[in-house]
Amino acid sequence: MSTPLRLVIFDVDGTLVDSQSDIVAAMTLAYAAVNEPVPPRAEILGVVGLSLDVIFPLLMPQMSAQGHAQMCEAYKNAYMEMRAQAGVKQSSPLYPGALEALHGLQSEPDILLGVATGKSKRGLDKLIEGHGLEGLFVTQQVADFHPSKPHPSMILQAMADAGVEARDTVMIGDTSFDMDMAAAAGVRGIGVGWGYHGRERLSAASVLIEDFAGLRPVLNEMWKVSA
Incomplete structure (x- = not known):
């Protein structure tokens, strides 16, 4: 299969x-x-x-x-x-390990990447251009076209764009708004420990990671369970 x-x-x-x-x-x-x-x-x-x-x-x-x-x-x-x-x-430096993690995931044929952000389209476009991230994200959801997080609209549209079901989708973010959005969309959320909300605010996350090196093992475990 x-x-x-x-x-x-x-x-x-x-x-x-x-x-x-x-x-x-x-x-x-x-x-x-x-x-x-x-x-x-x-x-x-x-x-x-x-x-x-x-x-x-x-x-x-x-x-x-x-x-x-x-x-x-x-x-x-x-x-x-x-x-x-x-x-x-x-102005907006990538966190350590972020670029390597993105390229590593993108290199796998069964994985698609997306973005769901409170930024404007103009702001996201500038960020992607400035960091040379063109072509990495198959779906880019921004504040211009959706209700604010934690409304699930961004994730629902991302799944529709990618043609991927909720059970095969994860949302990675640093705030309670990201994790609550994931829960509202029926997908699992991975909270990160280096962002702007403390661990105590990420109770809706399925799991927390402390660096990008911990991302792939968590994804492997999640997908093993959902397979």
């Missing part, structure tokens, strides 16, 4: 790349644009992964929709400017 196609979907910020410095800096400028004090760093990183149109109402519920839109625009402009000045590889 032939091996079924498998789909491995990755979150981006906090999972593949460490963009926290630029995220916090852009948030600081977004708050400055509306003359409001910046929340603690941990609070900012705690909402990474959500779409911007959800983040600002969550952090600033007392502010008007116009104010939220102003903050969103200020954030986008600041982030783009910092990325342009520093370059993608410095």
Whole structure:
């Protein structure tokens, strides 16, 4: 019997790349644009992964929709400017082992790779170009076209694009939003220990890994069970 196609979907910020410095800096400028004090760093990183149109109402519920839109625009402009000045590889460096893991998985004929991120399409395109990741992901789901995580829309569309069933799909991410999205879509979630949410927030994950070297053994075990 032939091996079924498998789909491995990755979150981006906090999972593949460490963009926290630029995220916090852009948030600081977004708050400055509306003359409001910046929340603690941990609070900012705690909402990474959500779409911007959800983040600002969550952090600033007392502010008007116009104010939220102003903050969103200020954030986008600041982030783009910092990325342009520093370059993608410095602005959002890949975590150790990420590139090797991606290429290793892609080299296997029965494995397809995807992305599900709160980034915009423009932001993801720049990131992929900057790190030379073109051609790695058969499906790329971004905030422009979906409800914010943890709604399962991104994963459901990724599975439809790839033609892969839920039992053969896994979601890899660093936040509770990723793991809750996976659960909502009926797929298993692999939480990573190096991102922006602590282990205590990843209770919905099927398993946790501490580095990319631990990814393939976990996938092998999962797929053995589901075979």
